[in-house]
Amino acid sequence: MKSIKRNRATDYTNLNRAGTFLGKLLLKLNKLFFSATICVICGSLCRVKSFQLLFFLVVALNVTAQNVLMSEYPNEDTIIPKYGPNLKKFYFVYIGYEAFADDFSDNSANIRNRASGRTSFGFKFKRRITNFWALGYDINMSSSTFSIKQNSQKTFPSVAIHKKERLMIGGLGIQIFTRFNFDRRGNTIGKYLDIGGYINWNYTSQHFTKDFTTPADSSNALTIKTTESQLNYFENYEYGVKASLGSNHFAISATYRISDITKSSFVGFPEMPRLSVGINLALY
Amino acid sequence: MKFKNNKVKNYLIFILLLISSNIFSQNTYVVFLKDKSGSLFNPFSYFDAKAIERRMMLNKPLFDSTDFPVSNIYYDEILKNKIEITGHTRWFNAIFVNSNEKQIAEIKKLPYVKNVEELNMQVVLCSSNENIEITTNQKTFLKNQTGHLQGNLFRDAGYTGKGMRIAIFDGGFPGANTHPAFEHIRKLNRIIKTWDFTTNKENVYLANNHGTNVLSCIAGLLDSIPIGLATDAEFLLARTEVASEPFSEEKNWLEAVEWADKNGAQIINSSLGYTDSRYFPWDMNGKKSLVARAANMAASKGMLVVNAVGNEGSNRWKKIITPADADSVLSVGGIDPETYYHINFSSYGPSTDWRLKPNVSAFAHVIAATPNNIHETDGTSFSSPLVAGFAACAWQTHPQFNNMQLFKEIEKSALLYPYFDYAHGYGIPQASYFLAKTNQVEKQPSVTIDITDDLLKIAAIVLPPKDALNKYLYFHIKDSKGHLKKYEVIEVYQNDVITLNISEFEKGDILRIHYLGSTIEKQF
Structure with a gap:
């Protein structure tokens, strides 16, 4: 569809606009006077006059042209598009945050739930099958942070007590999902339930600590931060199931990790929380 | 498995309840009934005198089965099933109910139920954001607003518009009972009835x-x-939409149209429409939506x-919205008052x-009354009432017209007629047509078509522009x-306006050109 805004001239390849001859002539004259301007280097007055003439010609060229204000091809509007929130294909990016809820295990990491969570950013593709059913995939990057409680029961990752301590796992993942819609609707996402499985490649893991100390020879406190990367007690891959319950741009999601994230060879090391619940915002 | 953290568990339960209440909540359905068994109807007690007068003038029957009430027997039986009934429509012989899918499955089994349709749509009030700044040129602007x-x-x-009764369906009328722009209406008690279909109360x-x-934009009058x-028309004001509610039901529109009919409305203005919460642009065929069907039914009743x-x-x-897609609805597009052609959002x-939609067009940038003041505002919402007011005056000039004759005459009165396109329709209706039919006078064509070789040249007389038109x-x-292939x-x-390649045209194509009030055409 060609939609022409007000006061904007447009030309088309299949239309020979009247005034082309005049336009060409004026353009030639413009070039001539422009060349003359460059040639007249010894008299600034002459140059000013030439520029004035050039300006006049350019203005004249514009005001004498026909102005196509609107040009519509209605047949093009009848083509049913394939891309849209409730059309054949739809894709969008989203951001999400899920808080870790629990690991359903007695041998769990001693983590602070409120400060632990997973932030994700991803691309979601949806293929409509019927008005009530769709399939799709989701490619995402995520960062999971586990804040460790500092108390006497602490054994993981070490017994050492710090001012602050957290573990971070960075992942690249793919999710395959099936979507069930609940409402009859037009070209909107509507209300839906997504159920799917995911697999993540944990490409990085880090252990951060933060402590304060006051050296014996100084009255000023020092902050000591440590970072340990590529933690050998975490698995490189994880998989699980994910569900989202949403309405248009917003969704509440829950992820449950089926696989262990802590390597079984590290006997006594606890498992990290498996369930996370949070919100997603679709950007489209 | 157990939750170690009770707070997390509580959050989870709360979130799940919140979402499930949203997703699995009750919906509004229209239950269409097979017949009107046992229903009685007396048009003289049901209709307002004005409605009876309109029917008699237009030779419409007073006893029309669509006006008979919904069967009380069926109504009471559905009510017995502990289902919340929120309204009904005589014209479509249907009952509106709030229920869940399980209850609906039971209702569908009832022998007198024809079918059931779900209703939950997002309404669009057809106006853009307002600008409350008042300029010194408002009087001039207002003269152009009606002058065009x-x-x-x-x-x-x-x-x-004296003696004409206009029903307006909208989201509310705050200030219409106090604003000085409506004092002339209030003084003579020309707001005949009001009803808020969203709360079932009289206050709108x-x-x-x-x-x-x-x-x-239909009847306001400020400083004369x-x-x-239509400053002297009578009004029926119906609140049918709840703007703050994301999902509104078209049932209010349906109930309001029957209410308007009952109370003798001759013209209905609806600056409302429904789009993608339920429909696709290609559904705009005038048959799919219930409101389009109801609008056509209203037209069939005069x-x-x-x-x-x-x-x-x-x-x-991009496309028109429903019920503007209904074939018997006079659909009004928007004109930019500065340029006098299609305003970009229309x-x-x-x-x-x-x-053909829109049928005609009018200004879509207007000065309108707010609850306490006046302001400039945009939207085809205001093109529609300008034309509704025009229609009331036009009908007053020719009271013998029926509604569809008036519809056609309004189209004929428009500036571009017989030329049309899908942005302007036939253009801006003109009062002179109804008073003296001046624009039926043949004007000398001021444009020529010349075909040489494989080129078609359009040449025009260029006049010093008195105005944008x-x-x-x-x-x-x-x-x-x-169908228009292009416009x-x-x-x-x-003088030399445009040159087209003959190859653009196929056999049977018609090139139609409108310029300086005259229209010429060339058939291929």
Whole structure:
């Protein structure tokens, strides 16, 4: 569809606009006077006059042209598009945050739930099958942070007590999902339930600590931060199931990790929380 | 498995309840019934005298089965099933219920139930954001606002909509009971009835001021300057939409249209429409939506339904909205008062089945009354009431017209007629047509078509522009099925306007050009 805004001239390849001859002539004259301007280097007055003439010609060229204000091809509007929130294909990016809820295990990491969570950013593709059913995939990057409680029961990752301590796992993942819609609707996402499985490649893991100390020879406190990367007690891959319950741009999601994230060879090391619940915002 | 953290567990339960209550909540359904068993009807006690008068004038029957009430027997039986009934429609012989899917499955089994449709749609009030800044040029602006329809001619001839009854469906009319722009209406008690279909109460002077804007564009009068044309008309004000509610039901629109009929409305203005919460642009065929069908039914009962085409022209939807897609609805597009051609946000036609929409156009940037003041505002919401006011005056000039004759005459009165396109329809209706039929006078063509070799050249007489209208040349190419393949508006500055390749045309195509008030055509 060609939609022409007000006061904007447009030309088309299949239309020979009247005034082309005049336009060409004026353009030639413009070039001539422009060349003359460059040639007249010894008299600034002459140059000013030439520029004035050039300006006049350019203005004249514009005001004498026909102005196509609107040009519509209605047949093009009848083509049913394939891309849209409730059309054949739809894709969008989203951001999400899920808080870790629990690991359903007695041998769990001693983590602070409120400060632990997973932030994700991803691309979601949806293929409509019927008005009530769709399939799709989701490619995402995520960062999971586990804040460790500092108390006497602490054994993981070490017994050492710090001012602050957290573990971070960075992942690249793919999710395959099936979507069930609940409402009859037009070209909107509507209300839906997504159920799917995911697999993540944990490409990085880090252990951060933060402590304060006051050296014996100084009255000023020092902050000591440590970072340990590529933690050998975490698995490189994880998989699980994910569900989202949403309405248009917003969704509440829950992820449950089926696989262990802590390597079984590290006997006594606890498992990290498996369930996370949070919100997603679709950007489209 | 157990939750270690009770707070997390509580959060989870709360979130799940919140979402599930949203997703699995009750919906509104329309239960269509097979017959009207046992229902009795007395038109003289049901209809307002004005409604009976309209029917008799238009030779419409007083006993029409569609006006019979819904069967009390069926109504009570559905009620017995502990289902919440929120309303009913006589015309469609249906009951509106709030229920869940399980209850609906039971209702479908009832022997007298024809079918059930779900209703939950997002309404669009067809106006853009307001600008409350008042300029010193407002009086001039207001004169143009009615002047572009030649409202001054109607007014000078004494046609101000007197005796005409106009129903307005909108989101609320705050200030209509206090604003000085409506004092002349209140003084003579010309607001005949009001009803809020969202709360089932009489007070409509609340909520969204969109209705106040719209009413002023039909009948507002400030310092003796009319804001709309039908300043002496009578009004039925219906609040049918709840703007703050994301999902509104079209059931209110259906109930309101029957209420308007019952109370003798001759014209209905609806600056409302429904889009993508339920429909796709290609559903705009005038048959799919219930409101479009109801609008057609209203027309069949003798009312002229005027509806805005919507403000979707510059967004993804682009097309007209429903019920502007209904074939018997006078759909009104938007004109930019500065340029006098299509305003960029006004929705485009045609309907999906290629009927001409919009039918006519009017200013879509207006001065309208707010609850306490006046302001400039945008939207085809205001084009529609300007034309509704025009229609009231036009009908007053020719009371013998029926609603569809008036519809056709309004189209014929428009500036571009017989030229049309899917952005302007036939253009801006003109009062002079109804007073003296001046624009039926043949004008000398001021444009010529010349074919040499494989080129078609269009040449025009260039006049010093007195106003913007003098500058525009409109042309369209219509195929043998009557569909426009292409249309353009060109601002003309020189005699040789455009050259087209003959190869663009197929056998049966018609090139039609409108310029300086005359239309010429060339058939291939």
